Amino acid sequence: xxxxxxxxxxxxxxxxxxxxxxxxxxxxxxxxxxxxxxxxxxxxxxxxxxxxxxxxxxxxxxxxxxxxxxxxxxxxxxxxxxxxxxxxxxxxxxxxxxxxxxxxxxxxxxxxxxxxxxxxxxxxxxxxxxxxxxxxxxxxxxxxxxxxxxxxxxxxxxxxxxxxxxxxxxxxxxxxxxxxxxxxxxxxxxxxxxxxxxxxxxxxxxxxxxxxxxxxxxxxxxxxxxxxxxxxxxxxxxxxxxxxxxxxxxxxxxxxxxxxxxxxxxxxxxxxxxxxxxxxxxxxxxxxxxxxxxxxxxxxxxxxxxxxxxxxxxxxxxxxxxxxxxxxxxxxxxxxxxxxxxxxxxxxxxxxxxxxx
Amino acid sequence: xxxxxxxxxxxxxxxxxxxxxxxxxxxxxxxxxxxxxxxxxxxxxxxxxxxxxxxxxxxxxxxxxxxxxxxxxxxxxxxxxxxxxxxxxxxxxxxxxxxxxxxxxxxxxxxxxxxxxxxxxxxxxxxxxxxxxxxxxxxxxxxxxxxxxxxxxxxxxxxxxxxxxxxxxxxxxxxxxxxxxxxxxxxxxxxxxxxxxxxxxxxxxxxxxxxxxxxxxxxxxxxxxxxxxxxxxxxxxxxxxxxxxxxxxxxxxxxxxxxxxxxxxxxxxxxxxxxxxxxxxxxxxxxxxxxxxxxxxxxxxxxxxxxxxxxxxxxxxxxxxxxxxxx
Numbered sequence: 001x002x003x004x005x006x007x008x009x010x011x012x013x014x015x016x017x018x019x020x021x022x023x024x025x026x027x028x029x030x031x032x033x034x035x036x037x038x039x040x041x042x043x044x045x046x047x048x049x050x051x052x053x054x055x056x057x058x059x060x061x062x063x064x065x066x067x068x069x070x071x072x073x074x075x076x077x078x079x080x081x082x083x084x085x086x087x088x089x090x091x092x093x094x095x096x097x098x099x100x101x102x103x104x105x106x107x108x109x110x111x112x113x114x115x116x117x118x119x120x121x122x123x124x125x126x127x128x129x130x131x132x133x134x135x136x137x138x139x140x141x142x143x144x145x146x147x148x149x150x151x152x153x154x155x156x157x158x159x160x161x162x163x164x165x166x167x168x169x170x171x172x173x174x175x176x177x178x179x180x181x182x183x184x185x186x187x188x189x190x191x192x193x194x195x196x197x198x199x200x201x202x203x204x205x206x207x208x209x210x211x212x213x214x215x216x217x218x219x220x221x222x223x224x225x226x227x228x229x230x231x232x233x234x235x236x237x238x239x240x241x242x243x244x245x246x247x248x249x250x251x252x253x254x255x256x257x258x259x260x261x262x263x264x265x266x267x268x269x270x271x272x273x274x275x276x277x278x279x280x281x282x283x284x285x286x287x288x289x290x291x292x293x294x295x296x297x298x299x300x301x302x303x304x305x306x307x308x309x310x311x312x313x314x315x316x317x318x319x320x321x322x323x324x325x326x327x328x329x330x331x332x333x334x335x336x337x338x339x340x341x342x343x344x345x346x347x348x349x350x351x352x353x354x355x356x357x
Numbered sequence: 358x359x360x361x362x363x364x365x366x367x368x369x370x371x372x373x374x375x376x377x378x379x380x381x382x383x384x385x386x387x388x389x390x391x392x393x394x395x396x397x398x399x400x401x402x403x404x405x406x407x408x409x410x411x412x413x414x415x416x417x418x419x420x421x422x423x424x425x426x427x428x429x430x431x432x433x434x435x436x437x438x439x440x441x442x443x444x445x446x447x448x449x450x451x452x453x454x455x456x457x458x459x460x461x462x463x464x465x466x467x468x469x470x471x472x473x474x475x476x477x478x479x480x481x482x483x484x485x486x487x488x489x490x491x492x493x494x495x496x497x498x499x500x501x502x503x504x505x506x507x508x509x510x511x512x513x514x515x516x517x518x519x520x521x522x523x524x525x526x527x528x529x530x531x532x533x534x535x536x537x538x539x540x541x542x543x544x545x546x547x548x549x550x551x552x553x554x555x556x557x558x559x560x561x562x563x564x565x566x567x568x569x570x571x572x573x574x575x576x577x578x579x580x581x582x583x584x585x586x587x588x589x590x591x592x593x594x595x596x597x598x599x600x601x602x603x604x605x606x607x608x609x610x611x612x613x614x615x616x617x618x619x620x621x622x623x624x625x626x627x628x629x630x631x632x633x634x635x636x637x638x639x640x641x642x643x644x645x646x647x648x649x650x651x652x653x654x655x656x657x658x659x660x661x662x663x664x665x666x667x668x669x670x671x672x673x674x675x676x677x678x679x680x681x682x683x684x
Contacts, residue, residue, distance in 0.1 A: 063684070261439075266435055288677060288679035288680040305436075307432075308543060309677060311679075312684075326677045327552075327677075328545075340540075347679075349678070
């Protein structure tokens with residue numbers, strides 16, 4: 001029986017554009033946000049050859065977007081403080097939904113879709129004490145918020161669904177920020193961690209960095225066999241040259257990936273993004289401050305550096321990695337070095353996000 | 358969009374290309390040649406007499422020469438500069454490694470060819486400073502292991518200087534010159550190369566203000582004089598001056614015409630530095646000495662701002678999008 005409310009709802013559904021797949025926006029392999037020369041922001045889809053599949057305007061500089069695995073939708077999170085997230089239609093930039101975290105909560109970086117595209121997971125922190133939470137939203141029901149659980153750490157920044165589709169891996173950055181001015185409050189005592197939970201939030205495993213507890217765990221990369229790589233940002237005294245990448249496999253010890261001292265120092269204590277290479281045999285981190293990319297084997301051995309000013313975005317590519325930078329460059333980084341693929345009149349923002357599928 | 362493209366085209370057409378070539382031929386390449394010459398002279402002196410008193414003067418001359426190009430951190434210098442000038446040594450690697458080499462008389466300390474494998478903390482100007490100026494190390498006799506080690510370190514420094522000079526002249530200079538050419542993955546346009554050079558100038562002054570001066574200044578309640586750069590050799594203030602002079606000279610190669618604000622800021626920097634009593638900055642627990650050093654720090658920042666205004670603004674150069682904003 002058709003009630004009046006159901007009738008109205010179906011009218012709305014019809015009048016809203018039907019969801020379309022990534023093919024409708026030119027089959028991009030990656031999402032990247034950028035600032036244009038006139039100061040406006042855009043979200044672009046890039047293909048493996050560096051060409052632009054689509055570009056749509058963004059209302060503001062966002063944090064890294066995440067891509068729906070099948071629908072041409074991206075979710076962009078507001079920057080500090082993360083008071084909203086926008087679900088954007090990649091055909092025209094239309095804002096399909098505006099997500100608001102619960103009261104006294106902020107989005108705190110990244111989000112990720114479940115592999116089947118049904119759910120969106122978001123990292124959040126309590127405004128009061130930066131305690132971490134994972135929010136769950138139903139991507140098939142207008143992104144209704146349907147649940148949440150603790151991230152088992154402070155200041156979570158990134159999360160992924162593990163290849164078993166039953167486990168989440170969470171990077172708890174460890175940094176507590178001031179309620180009002182976002183100043184870092186606990187860098188002397190911070191204890192970041194890497195956490196695995198079941199999909200209901202049950203804690204399965206927690207790893208800390210006893211030797212380098214001031215190394216904020218911020219970004220994650222995942223290999224199909226469950227190997228996790230995480231990139232870090234040093235909050236301790238400058239010049240300490242800590243390792244900025246670690247590898248982890250469930251149930252095993254962390255493997256810290258160290259570069260030679262001179263190379264480590266040149267990274268300036270900061271890794272901005274991390275990705276496995278296309279064939280999974282190696283992993284790389286970027287440092288926009290150092291203007292370099294460091295490559296490591298999947299066992300943690302240093303393989304070499306590539307220099308490129310303001311480089312930050314990096315993602316897997318059939319030929320190794322694709323990297324993007326604040327000068328507008330899109331580079332292919334392989335075993336034999338880098339080669340430019342494209343240059344945009346725009347500054348690419350921090351992350352290059354691979355679109356699944 | 359069209360307007361900005363036009364700007365970029367104009368920028369690459371004339372002053373940008375001139376800036377890169379002049380920076381190379383008037384500043385960077387002669388700077389590395391000068392350092393290579395000075396380091397070679399130090400190594401030759403050490404061959405004849407490796408005791409500390411004999412080497413302090415040529416070591417100082419090498420450090421003076423280094424400051425002309427020492428803060429350049431690109432190409433061969435990106436990591437190569439760190440094994441010449443390993444500072445700050447936040448984890449105390451330099452004395453630890455030197456003590457280990459000397460106490461176990463490790464063979465690598467007698468072989469300049471193999472010495473490149475040693476931790477960068479035990480190589481270069483600051484490791485030599487420990488050997489020549491730190492009473493813990495400098496009392497060694499002629500003929501001792503430590504004396505041979507100093508010969509090895511001096512020869513290694515000369516090797517490094519020569520490799521840097523050749524690396525720039527024969528390799529990286531062309532990477533800069535060919536900016537924007539097909540296949541150049543470091544500089545995708547000529548203005549990127551100019552921006553990279555300009556960034557070196559500003560970074561040097563930021564490092565001087567934040568680290569060379571900021572580290573010893575510490576906080577008002579807790580000054581840290583022994584965190585000054587090269588305080589054992591009493592070069593701390595001299596380095597501040599020389600690196601600033603180098604930044605000024607470098608800036609001049611990037612644009613045509615006069616730089617009156619930059620010149621005035623540099624002159625003023627030397628004036629305020631003249632008022633600092635202790636060249637090693639070891640007196641900053643005294644509030645008035647501290648204040649004089651803070652004024653030097655402010656003036657380094659003023660020089661930085663003058664260069665931004667006279668070089669960066671006219672050329673339309675801005676600092677990095679991602680490097681300035683953490684995520």
